[in-house]
Amino acid sequence: MTAIEMLVNRQSTPLLCHPAPKGDDLDAILAAGMRAPDHGALKPWQFTVITCQGLQRLSDIFVEATQVEASNRTDLLQGTNEEQATEAAKLKFKLEKVAKKPFRAPMIIVISTRFVDHKVPKQEQLVTAGCCAHAMQMAAYALNYGAMWRTGGFAYNEVVKKGLEISEDNEIVGFLYIGSPTKETMLKPAKPYTEHVEYWT
Ligand SMILES: Cc1cc2nc3c(=O)[nH]c(=O)nc-3n(C[C@H](O)[C@H](O)[C@H](O)COP(=O)(O)O)c2cc1C
Numbered sequence: 001m002t003a004i005e006m007l008v009n010r011q012s013t014p015l016l017c018h019p020a021p022k023g024d025d026l027d028a029i030l031a032a033g034m035r036a037p038d039h040g041a042l043k044p045w046q047f048t049v050i051t052c053q054g055l056q057r058l059s060d061i062f063v064e065a066t067q068v069e070a071s072n073r074t075d076l077l078q079g080t081n082e083e084q085a086t087e088a089a090k091l092k093f094k095l096e097k098v099a100k101k102p103f104r105a106p107m108i109i110v111i112s113t114r115f116v117d118h119k120v121p122k123q124e125q126l127v128t129a130g131c132c133a134h135a136m137q138m139a140a141y142a143l144n145y146g147a148m149w150r151t152g153g154f155a156y157n158e159v160v161k162k163g164l165e166i167s168e169d170n171e172i173v174g175f176l177y178i179g180s181p182t183k184e185t186m187l188k189p190a191k192p193y194t195e196h197v198e199y200w201t
Contacts, residue, residue: 006142011188013146016179020051020107025143029178032139033111036131040118044125045132045173048110048164050102058102061163066091066098068159098154105148105177109136113170129173136176146181149174 001009021029026049033047050058070091079087102108111133115125133149140147154160155172166172 001142006138008190009187010138010141011185012137012148013179013181013185014104014148015182016105016146016148016177017182018106018179020105020179021140021143021145025145028143029109029136029139033109033132033136036128036135038128039124040116040120042116042118042120042125042128044114044116045129046112046114046166046170047132047136048112050108050110051106055102055106055108058108058163059099061160062098062101062154063095064163065154065157065159066095069157101154105179107178109176109178110164111136111173111176112164112166113173115170126171126173129171133174133176136178140176140178144180145178147176147178149176151175 020026030047030049033045034043036045038044111129113122113126113129115122118125137147137149151172151174155174158168161168161170161172164172
């Protein structure tokens with residue numbers, strides 16, 4: 001696969017299984033992340049590579065975040081016994097669901113910002129961290145792994161940030177789920193660029 005073939009054919013892989021990248025492959029993926037365009041050479045990013053028991057730790061954090069969210073909902077304490085029982089059952093179901101989320105892949109790389117106090121605006125530093133995520137997805141793809149960039153509410157949740165030791169003034173840019181594709185996936189049709197491009201000549 002040439003670089004251009006890879007760029008124009010990249011797509012996400014939602015269903016992932018073992019093996020996850022390790023050794024030289026993981027090094028290459030992380031090194032690709034470090035090559036992101038970086039105004040001021042600030043390296044305003046942090047990668048947390050999560051595998052094995054780490055996935056269980058992340059699952060516990062997601063569960064805790066969901067419990068805290070539910071405990072902040074005073075409306076759940078009102079209503080009849082029957083209504084409260086229904087809410088409790090819904091919460092139990094939700095907790096079971098969120099607990100499984102990190103196990104959708106054998107590896108997750110959490111990409112977060114490490115903002116630097118600098119004349120380069122935070123907005124640019126955030127974009128740079130996003131480029132890291134993209135570069136790592138591309139690198140994974142080039143090495144025949146699959147990856148999917150996810151955020152969801154947990155990327156913006158203070159309990160999750162705290163659990164991942166990300167300070168309040170930094171951001172989670174994404175959870176990059178990485179593994180091996182479970183099956184050969186059909187290439188999605190290309191998105192025509194004509195309506196998104198203007199030419200000034
Ligand atoms: C910042 C960001 C956050 C995303 N979060 C989610 C998410 O939480 N759940 C999801 O299904 N897709 C999410 N996506 C989209 C997928 O990564 C993917 O790009 C999309 O499903 C389209 O598939 P494709 O990459 O094969 O074109 C996110 C993408 C970005 C850039």
